[in-house]
Amino acid sequence: MQSTKYIFVTGGVVSSLGKGIIAASLAKLLQSRGFNVTIQKLDPYINIDPGTLNPYEHGECYVTDDGAETDLDLGHYERFLNTPTSQANNVTTGRIYQSVIEKERRGDYLGETVQIIPHITDEIKYRIMLLGQDNRFDFVITEIGGTVGDIESLPYIEAVRQMRFEKDKDCLVVHLTLVPFIAAAGELKTKPTQHSVKTLLEQGLQPDILVCRTEKPINESLKEKIALFCNVRSEAVIESIDTDSIYNVPILIKKERLDEVVLQKMNLPTQQKHDLGKWENFLTRLRQPKKNVKIGLIGKYVELQDAYKSILESIIHAGAKNNCKVDVELIHSESLNYENASENLKSLKGIIVAPGFGERGVEGKIAAIKYAREHHVPFFGICLGMQCAVIEFARHVLNLKNAHTTEILPNAEHPVISIMEDQKKVACKGGTMRLGAYSCKIKNKTKLSNIYRTEIIQERHRHRYEFNNEYLEKFEAKGMLPSGINPVNNLVEVIELKNHPWFIGVQFHPEYKSTVDNPHPLFVDFIKHIVN
Numbered sequence: 004m005q006s007t008k009y010i011f012v013t014g015g016v017v018s019s020l021g022k023g024i025i026a027a028s029l030a031k032l033l034q035s036r037g038f039n040v041t042i043q044k045l046d047p048y049i050n051i052d053p054g055t056l057n058p059y060e061h062g063e064c065y066v067t068d069d070g071a072e073t074d075l076d077l078g079h080y081e082r083f084l085n086t087p088t089s090q091a092n093n094v095t096t097g098r099i100y101q102s103v104i105e106k107e108r109r110g111d112y113l114g115e116t117v118q119i120i121p122h123i124t125d126e127i128k129y130r131i132m133l134l135g136q137d138n139r140f141d142f143v144i145t146e147i148g149g150t151v152g153d154i155e156s157l158p159y160i161e162a163v164r165q166m167r168f169e170k171d172k173d174c175l176v177v178h179l180t181l182v183p184f185i186a187a188a189g190e191l192k193t194k195p196t197q198h199s200v201k202t203l204l205e206q207g208l209q210p211d212i213l214v215c216r217t218e219k220p221i222n223e224s225l226k227e228k229i230a231l232f233c234n235v236r237s238e239a240v241i242e243s244i245d246t247d248s249i250y251n252v253p254i255l256i257k258k259e260r261l262d263e264v265v266l267q268k269m270n271l272p273t274q275q276k277h278d279l280g281k282w283e284n285f286l287t288r289l290r291q292p293k294k295n296v297k298i299g300l301i302g303k304y305v306e307l308q309d310a311y312k313s314i315l316e317s318i319i320h321a322g323a324k325n326n327c328k329v330d331v332e333l334i335h336s337e338s339l340n341y342e343n344a345s346e347n348l349k350s351l352k353g354i355i356v357a358p359g360f361g362e363r364g365v366e367g368k369i370a371a372i373k374y375a376r377e378h379h380v381p382f383f384g385i386c387l388g389m390q391c392a393v394i395e396f397a398r399h400v401l402n403l404k405n406a407h408t409t410e411i412l413p414n415a416e417h418p419v420i421s422i423m424e425d426q427k428k429v430a431c432k433g434g435t436m437r438l439g440a441y442s443c444k445i446k447n448k449t450k451l452s453n454i455y456r457t458e459i460i461q462e463r464h465r466h467r468y469e470f471n472n473e474y475l476e477k478f479e480a481k482g483m484l485p486s487g488i489n490p491v492n493n494l495v496e497v498i499e500l501k502n503h504p505w506f507i508g509v510q511f512h513p514e515y516k517s518t519v520d521n522p523h524p525l526f527v528d529f530i531k532h533i534v535n
C-alpha cells in the first residue's frame with residue numbers, strides 16, 4: 004500500500020466493553036485479507052508502564068520479546084494476529100510526559116512555553132506514527148484506553164483530531180459504545196450512544212464507524228436511528244452482540260462487514276478473500292470438544308480472572324488443539340496447607356501453579372506441589388510456581404528443612420532460590436527485572452526436548468530470583484533435573500522430575516507466547532498428557 008492507514012478505536016458509555024477485542028478482531032480481518040497490521044494501546048495513566056501496578060488494579064502485566072511490561076490487551080493482539088508486539092505498541096501518559104520533560108531539560112524547546120498542545124499532542128502523534136514509519140504496516144490500529152469524557156484521555160482525543168485533520172482519508176475513527184437492553188421497557192436504548200458521540204463531537208471528533216455492544220440483535224430501524232442521531236451512515240453502525248468466546252468476535256463482525264466498511268471509507272479495494280481457515284478450524288474444535296477435563300490453577304489473585312489472562316487463554320488454545328474442553332478451577336493458594344491439600348485437590352487431573360511476587364500464598368503453593376509430586380498428578384509450575392517446586396523438593400526430598408527463596412527469607416539457611424547476581428545492585432523497582440526473551444538450551448533426552456523438539460528456544464522472562472546453582476548436584480542426585488539452561492550464564496530455566504509422569508517447572512512465562520494459530524507446546528503437551 005502507498006501509505007500507512009491509521010485506525011483509532013475509542014470507547015464510550017462504560018469501560019470494559021472490549022475495545023481491545025474489537026481492535027484485535029478488526030486487525031484479524033484485515034490481516035486475513037492479506038494486509039500487514041499492527042495494534043497499539045495508548046494508556047491514559049501516569050505510570051510509565053503497568054509493571055509496578057498490582058494485578059488487582061490492572062490485571063496481568065504482559066511482557067513482550069523486547070522486555071516491555073505492557074497492558075494485557077497486547078496479549079490479545081498477539082494471540083489474535085500471531086505476530087509479536089514491542090514497547091512501541093504500548094504508550095502511557097507517564098511515558099509521553101517523561102519524554103517531553105526530558106526534551107525540555109535537554110533544551111530542545113529553548114525559548115518556548117511547553118504545553119499540552121502542541122508538545123504533548125505532538126509526542127502522542129509521534130508515538131502513533133512511529134509504528135507507521137517506513138511503511139512497515141498497511142494499518143496501524145490505535146486503541147485509546149479509558150472512556151471518552153475522562154479528563155485523562157483528552158490529549159489523546161485531541162491528538163487523534165489533529166491527525167485526522169492532517170491525514171484526512173488515511174485516518175478513521177471507530178467508536179465502541181453500549182446499547183443497553185432495559186428489561187422493564189423491553190427495549191434496546193440508543194441514548195447512551197448518542198451522548199457518548201456528542202461528547203466526542205464536543206472534542207472535535209466525528210466517529211466514522213460505531214460498534215455497538217449489545218445483548219440483543221440491533222435491527223435495521225434501530226441502526227438507522229443511531230445513524231441519524233450520530234451522523235454516521237447506517238451501514239457503519241455495526242452490531243457487536245455478546246458471544247460465547249472472544250475468538251468468535253472476528254466472525255461476528257465479519258458478518259456485519261466491519262472490515263469492508265473500513266476499506267470503503269479509506270477508498271481501498273474490498274475484493275480480497277479472507278483467509279480464516281486456521282481460525283475457523285480452531286473455533287470448531289473449541290465448540291465441539293470430544294472430552295472434558297478439570298485442572299486447577301493455584302494462585303493468589305483468584306478473585307480476578309484478568310490477573311492470569313494469558314495462562315487462561317493458553318489453556319483454551321491447548322484444549323482446542325487436543326479437542327478437549329478444559330475447566331479451570333481457580334484455587335486460592337492461601338486456602339491450602341499440607342493437611343487439606345489432598346482433599347481440596349483430589350478432583351483435579353492436573354495442577355498449574357501460577358507466577359507471583361511476595362510471601363502471600365506461597366506456603367499453599369508449596370503444599371499443592373507436594374501433593375502433585377507425591378500423587379503423580381501432572382504439574383506445571385510457572386515462574387514463582389517453578390521456584391516453589393524447587394523449594395518443596397529441597398524441603399521434603401533433600402531434607403533441607405529451612406529451604407526457601409531469599410525473596411521471602413533473605414537470610415534463609417538454604418537459599419535454593421536466590422537473587423540473580425545482576426539484580427543485587429538494582430535499587431529502582433520500575434522496569435528493572437530480568438525482562439523479555441532469552442535463549443534457553445534444552446538437554447537431550449528430557450521431557451522438555453520431547454515437547455519442544457528443538458535445541459534452542461526463546462522464552463520471555465519477568466523475575467529477579469533464580470535457581471541457586473550451588474544446590475544443583477543435590478537436586479540432580481535425587482531426580483530433579485535441570486532440563487533447560489541459559490547458554491550464556493548457566494541459569495536453570497527449566498526443571499523436571501525424573502520419576503513422575505509430567506512435572507515441569509519453568510522460570511520463564513510460556514503463556515505470553517501462545518496464540519490461536521500457534522498454541523504453546525508446553526500447554527499443549529500438558530493437556531495432551533492429561534486427556535490421553
Ligand code: GLN
Nearest residue numbers: 358359386387466467468
Ligand atoms: N517473584 C519471583 C521472582 O521475582 C517470581 C516472579 C514471577 O513469578 N513472575 O523471581
